[in-house]
Amino acid sequence: MAQATARHILVDDEAKCNELKAQIEAGTDFAEVAKQHSNCPSGAQGGDLGKFGPGMMVPEFDKVVFSAPVNTVQGPVKTQFGYHLLEVTSRS
Numbered sequence: 345m346a347q348a349t350a351r352h353i354l355v356d357d358e359a360k361c362n363e364l365k366a367q368i369e370a371g372t373d374f375a376e377v378a379k380q381h382s383n384c385p386s387g388a389q390g391g392d393l394g395k396f397g398p399g400m401m402v403p404e405f406d407k408v409v410f411s412a413p414v415n416t417v418q419g420p421v422k423t424q425f426g427y428h429l430l431e432v433t434s435r436s
Contacts, residue, residue, distance in 0.1 A: 346398055348409050348435040351391035352428045353377060354384040361420035361427035368417050374431055383426060391431075405430065 351374065355361050364381055368374050375390025386393055398406055404423045408430050412418045419429040 346410060346435065347395055348397075349395050349433045350393050350409050350430055351375070351378065351433060352384065352386065352393060352405075352430045353382045353391050354387075354426050354428050355381060356383065356426050358420050358422070358427050361429060365417060365419060365429050368429070374417065374429075408432075410435070 353361075353364060353374075355364065360381075364377050368377055378387045378391030381387070382391055384391070398410055400406075401409065402423045402425075404421055405428065408418050408421050409432055412430070412432055414432045414435055417429055417431050420427040421430055
């Protein structure tokens with residue numbers, strides 16, 4: 345079964361998500377942005393979600409994690425929890 349590791353940043357609105365994505369694309373460290381802004385408890389670990397397989401996350405998340413290029417920030421991705429920036433760090 346496919347496995348991936350990823351990190352994410354969760355915020356309440358799309359505008360904030362786009363703002364944070366622009367900061368990361370301009371060179372700000374993803375993990376630092378996650379620690380400062382993410383609403384998810386994983387923010388304390390720089391947004392690290394560890395290793396997981398298909399179906400372990402919400403469908404919108406899975407679709408991106410198992411199709412997007414590795415080490416490229418994706419988003420905003422809207423789920424029932426809010427808006428996410430996602431970065432797949434590995435996939436096998």
